[in-house]
Amino acid sequence: MNSKNIVIATVVILLLLTGCNDLFNDKFEKINTNPNDPVEVGPDLLLPQGIESAVDHYQGASTGMEFGNLVVQYWARVAGTNQDRYIYSNSQFSGLWNDSYAGELMDFKKIIQLGQELDNPNYQAIGMIMTAWNFSLLTDSYGDIPYSEALKGKDEEAITKPVFDRQQAIYTDLTKQLDEAREIIVPGEHPVNGDILFDNDMMKWKKFANSLRFRLLMRISGKEEVSTELQHLVDNEPMFTDNRDNAQLTYLSDPPNRHPFAELPSGRQNQFRMSRTLIDYLDKLNDPRLEVFADTADANGSLYVGVPNGLSPEAVGEIDISRTSRIGSFFRRPETPGVLMTLAELNFLKAEAAHRGFISGSAEDYYEQGIAASLEQYGVSGLSAYLSQEEVVFDPSQALQQIGNQKWIALYGQGLEAWNEWRRTGYPDLKPSVANDNDDRIPVRMQYPFQLETTNKKHYEEVIGRQGENSINTPVWWDQ
Template identity: 30%
Template sequence: MNSIAKLLVALALVSLTTGCESFLDVNDNPNSVTPDQVVPSAVLAQALKVTGDTYGLTLNTYGSWTAGYWGKTGTVNGYNEERTYTYSSTYQQGFWGSTYDNLKDYDNIDKAASAQGLLYHAAIARIMKAFNFQLLVDQYGDVPYSQAFQADAATPIISPQYDKAEDIYKDLSLQLEQAVASIKGAPSTTQGVGSEDVVFGGNMTNWVKFANTLKLRILLRQSFVTSLDGYVRAEMTKLQAAPDGFVTTDVQVQPGYAQTTGKQNPFWNQYRATAAGTGASSRNWQAGTQYIIDQYVNNKDPRVAQLYYLATDGDFKGTYKGVVLGDPNPLPGSTQISRWKDYGGILKGYDAPVPLMLAAESYFLQSEAKSRGYLTGGDAAAKTDFNNGIRASFVYYYTPAPSQSTTANNVSANAVPDYTKYLADNTANPLVSWEATGASKLEKIIYQKYLAMNSVTAIEAWNDYRRTAFPKFPASLQSSSPRADKLPVRLLYPQTEVSTNASNLPGNVSQFTTKIFWDVTD
């Protein structure tokens, strides 16, 4: 490429830094250039925004169905896969393609930033590669990893081999560890990260904490595999010594969501309203299940009023009425059941940020690690983290979107008082009180984590169920699963891989019997 052509490419990429004017130019494809032509600061915001779309909408939707948060209403037909778990190779296949495209963005940033001495940009890209690869492994198991980004190499590999999920997981921990070391060891002259970081705004200490917390999540997911116990404990010892600790605030993507076509929060845009203010097409097609609503109502949990409306019509008027997944005759999705509350804890608003990890999850991860002896602190420290996790959930659900901060929808002042009352009202409840007997410490932690992730980071609740078998939520009434719990265990490899990479594709994969390696508890 001659110098003029290089200049034109650079100018085109720099135009991405105009950010919100074209909402990160999300239709531009940084994969069309080679890594040496990439301007990391011009691509990072776009890559982070796409991760938010995938995690906050695609995986949150899938997890909400499989983890028992959502059921179909009588407003629409369809949802056969969600009602029966009879997955095909096209079900959710967009997740695979969009995630690998996103990973290619991060890989380009990593390589270009490393070559240009932009150590902070490279570290962020490496952390986000670990984040996204874990998402893939958790739903598919073995995936292309070591050969994933070699289609444009000197010797191109267009049909990458599949790496073992166990091996990928171990390398993800290593990559996170190296990213942290790179950040901590960067010279004072290293160029900082600015507004292109739409997660932490260039705060590298927070990126270190996020990397530590991701590693903690990864290790706990491996922790029930007997053969990995020694490895997990050794890696936990490293985390114990990490001076910056774990995240204590919600990790969220905020690229500048606004009430404009193509710029709204993706969950709001899909399930509440268009930029013009009209109801989204799928608004009333799904609703909270009776199971999840009962967990709040039966435990006198004030969060229920922040998440759901009371039914306003029909036999259940004035009550919190959910749907049953797989019910052949479900109630309509408008007035006879409890819809998600507008500007509440789930439907926060068109400009609400998208969570990548809740502070509540971080605290519950720490509580589990301490209660099981992986991190020091013992029962007292585990209790503190457990209660902090519940508190953080109240704070998240009660915090409004930016546009609602000066309206009546801002109930953030009620979060801590309602949390305090919730604990006071449940001193003998084994699923709420740390000291109450009747449930193991693990069951308490996963149960409260389940309540905190409802329709927000639902994929993690689904992952936790497969890992721990808690909580015991009901499967669809129309389940075709032969398992005792009547649930699936994974997604099938997408048709795109079946069609283009069949020679490397693992064989005999079933959504009911082919578990992810860390899924050893039934």
């Protein structure tokens, strides 16, 4: 074989070897790639996970039930009554903190990033709105929190010990983020999938962004001038106009996608009863929502009996628990909606804003629309008769009290949001639980998780020095 043929043969062999090697590598990659476990997770997969996780933690046992629904006296405990007496372990409050920062907020951050990378502003907007809602929940519960440097532990800068931003600055940015999210939403374009809150309806997301912004502006209305922004929303932006706009997650009948209360064992569910505070108030108003909120306590199905909040174990032992009202069957169903915000709440906020001169319009009309929306939400009739009652008829001299009390009723099941509004407005006029261990003071704040004293010592000490003692009695900025 001459030298030319030797060179040609060598080249052919090398090409064959290279091709075989490439083919082998391709086959090896395909064999070792699990098609059911993709390396890159799309926003359509992250979105349902983030939404359900966020609603679960809001409605869940340690926050929504053991704290929220008890502290605003929707429910009462008839076993293990410590939480109803304001005796908490720190783990009571650390769950919301840890789950939010390590869970759903990271999901929403990734959804925002993917929306940008995919040139899909609708995914980006959804991530921004849910992030704003989640951070508002955290700052309302704890006060100053990590915000501007939060969620950056895995970034290039790797901030693992973030500063605690002042609540005032956080609110300024949250309302800005909701503004930006609203502006980038394009209904009818850039389709999204995996939206289990609004079934991929971007106009409803736009309404939620504006309605949530209205809530946040009212939250700080005692501290800052908000009337211009509120009036702009009323005049120019779409907000909730129908109960079908409500931000709520409809759970499913099968685990693990059932409402958190339905996930509790029956014995644990039976540790809760209706609070006497709510039962007595609804009974006084002949309120038709009572039959939805509570079960009857007698065989005839006509008597509702609540339990005083915060009884001692000895006092509980003297009660015939079988003759007290359980949580209504509607709220024990697996498919019970996990509500984030409703038309009824928005209307009551508008009623207050109109009464205080922040927006134009009739406070009385908004007040009545709030009641109407709440009754419709639960499929309850009798609106005209209810509105004609002396204690329900709108009285301008008692407007804030009436609006606050009706908003408390309408927020039933959303204990944390009702607690926020009770702290802000002082309505309803709740009395501390009976045998409380907090010097007859209703808690006004969640405690920071104790681990922050060591894991983020410098910034933890800074925030304690600025905000006050890490106590359930230290008010947040907008509540001072």
